[in-house]
Amino acid sequence: MTAKKVQPSRLIKRYSGCRLYDAASERYVSPNDLERLWMEGVKIVVREAETGQEVTDELLPSHRIH
Numbered sequence: 046m047t048a049k050k051v052q053p054s055r056l057i058k059r060y061s062g063c064r065l066y067d068a069a070s071e072r073y074v075s076p077n078d079l080e081r082l083w084m085e086g087v088k089i090v091v092r093e094a095e096t097g098q099e100v101t102d103e104l105l106p107s108h109r110i111h
Contacts, residue, residue: 054090055082059100065091079104 057079058066067074083089083105091101 054088057089057091058094059091059104060094065104066094076104 056068057074058068060066065074065076065079066072067078079089079091089101089105090099091104092099
C-alpha cells in the first residue's frame, strides 16, 4: 500500500497595489498564474503581507479552492 503524499499549501503574499508574490518560486505572479496553479491541483493560500490576514477567498472563491 502506497501512502498518499500530502501537498503543502503554496503561500502567496499580497502586497499593496495587488502585487502577488509566490514564496515558493520567489517571483511575482498574476491572478492568471494563480488560476493555472489551482487547475494543476496546487492548494493556494493568499495572505496580506503586512497583516498576515488570509485573503484567499477574494482571489479564488471558496467553491474553487481544493
